[in-house]
Amino acid sequence: MKKIIGYCIWELKNDFIASTYFAVIFLMYCITRLIIGTKNVDIFVVFEMYVTIYALSTLQKLILDDDKEYSEKAFILRATFISVISVIVIAAVSVLGGWFEGMPLWASITIYAMLILSYLTVWIILKLGKKYDTQKLNEQLAKYKGNSKIEENEV
Amino acid sequence: MNIKIDKNNAYDPEPEIIIRCREIDDKVQNILSLLNMQKKKLLGFIEQTEHVIEQGEVLYCESVEGVVFIYTEKQVYRSTYTLNEIENIFSGAGFFRCSKSMVLNINSIKSLKSEFGNRIDALLSSGEHILISRHYVKQFRIVLKEAGSL
Numbered sequence: 001m002k003k004i005i006g007y008c009i010w011e012l013k014n015d016f017i018a019s020t021y022f023a024v025i026f027l028m029y030c031i032t033r034l035i036i037g038t039k040n041v042d043i044f045v046v047f048e049m050y051v052t053i054y055a056l057s058t059l060q061k062l063i064l065d066d067d068k069e070y071s072e073k074a075f076i077l078r079a080t081f082i083s084v085i086s087v088i089v090i091a092a093v094s095v096l097g098g099w100f101e102g103m104p105l106w107a108s109i110t111i112y113a114m115l116i117l118s119y120l121t122v123w124i125i126l127k128l129g130k131k132y133d134t135q136k137l138n139e140q141l142a143k144y145k146g147n148s149k150i151e152e153n154e155v
Numbered sequence: 156m157n158i159k160i161d162k163n164n165a166y167d168p169e170p171e172i173i174i175r176c177r178e179i180d181d182k183v184q185n186i187l188s189l190l191n192m193q194k195k196k197l198l199g200f201i202e203q204t205e206h207v208i209e210q211g212e213v214l215y216c217e218s219v220e221g222v223v224f225i226y227t228e229k230q231v232y233r234s235t236y237t238l239n240e241i242e243n244i245f246s247g248a249g250f251f252r253c254s255k256s257m258v259l260n261i262n263s264i265k266s267l268k269s270e271f272g273n274r275i276d277a278l279l280s281s282g283e284h285i286l287i288s289r290h291y292v293k294q295f296r297i298v299l300k301e302a303g304s305l
Contacts, residue, residue, distance in 0.1 A: 066272075069289055075271040126271070133269035140299040141267055144249075 010061065018057035022050050025090070028114050029099070032107045048097045056086045083119040090115060156182060184235055195248060197241070199225045199232025206232060210248050214263045214279050216241050218256045228281045251298060253277070254288040261298070 026049060033041060064070075064078045091112055094100060100108040172190065176183050184205070187198055197208045212227045216238060223234040223241070234241075242252050249261040259277065268276040275287040275295065287295050 069274065070272055072271055130269045130271070134267065137267040137269060137275065137296075137299065140296075140302075141261070141264060144299050144302040145262055 013066070014054075014057055014061045017060065018050070018054040021057055022053045024118060025049060025053065025111075025115065028111055032103070032110055036103055036107060038103075045097060045099050048093060048099070052090060052093045056082075056089060059085070079123075083123075087112065087115055087119070181235070195245070197225055197232075197234065197236070197245075199230075199234050201230065201232055206230075208232060210245060210250075210260070211262065213250075213260045214281055214283070215253075215260060215285060216250075216258045251291075251295060253285060253291050253295065257285065259285055259287070 026046065029045075029049070030041065033039070060082050063082055064075070070078065094108065094111075100111075174183060174186065179187075184198070187205070195210050197210065197213065199206050199208050208225060208227060214226045214228065216223055216225050216234065216236075218224075218238050223236055223238055225232040225234050238252070238256070238258050241250060242258050245258075250258050251261050253259040263279050263281075264277045265280050266278045268278070270276050270286070273289045273292055275292055277285045277287055279285060
């Protein structure tokens with residue numbers, strides 16, 4: 001029972017990641033279609049897109065499981081590997097699946113560029129978040145130590 | 156072991172404890188340890204020699220293969236306490252469980268660094284780096300936040 005619940009939680013987290021990634025890439029794809037003047041999207045492209053993204057998010061969960069602890073070096077290596085693999089796999093599937101058939105070359109290039117940009121943005125946000133968190137932690141530590149000294153003097 | 160309490164109004168207000176024994180064995184050492192804990196001091200051993208350690212001197216306590224060691228900047232002492240005992244008795248003095256096998260004295264931390272994967276790297280006054288495990292990070296943040304909001 002415990003294993004089943006554990007698997008369900010794992011799967012829910014995976015679905016959440018897959019859905020987020022899918023929403024982003026599908027939105028970018030739709031915007032590009034609208035810009036070139038097409039209001040329709042092939043249902044098979046949508047299906048391929050979701051299956052690809054789901055496979056990649058599963059790979060991400062396996063390689064970078066948030067229930068496990070990694071050293072900083074291992075974390076960066078694994079995250080970089082996932083980012084690179086994701087871009088390569090999406091590019092390959094889009095070519096094989098003909099996602100950009102009938103669309104100008106700039107449309108596919110824009111999507112790939114946006115994809116790379118979104119991974120870079122995540123990295124920048126993570127880095128900035130870490131910096132802000134470090135600053136906040138040290139401020140709290142200084143306050144903590146200040147209070148401890150006051151308590152010691154009171155005793 | 157017999158325990159006797161002699162209560163008399165004629166005695167000094169400060170209670171006095173006398174332990175009568177033929178030799179200082181493990182049981183006596185445990186009693187001494189507990190008494191020292193009341194004074195917010197820890198008892199550590201280097202070989203067979205016992206030392207009283209001020210809580211402020213302690214950097215961290217680590218359990219290695221079932222034996223707890225107390226680390227200060229100058230010395231490493233063997234301890235008769237368990238990590239749980241140290242954590243429970245000294246939590247008010249800034250001792251915090253930072254991983255399964257370690258209790259860290261927050262007052263000995265020089266600076267903190269947020270790490271990927273929701274972990275925190277603590278740089279101690281001795282220059283050592285201790286990693287606060289992700290399972291204990293949440294509680295650590297609460298401890299810091301609560302103290303900061305006082």
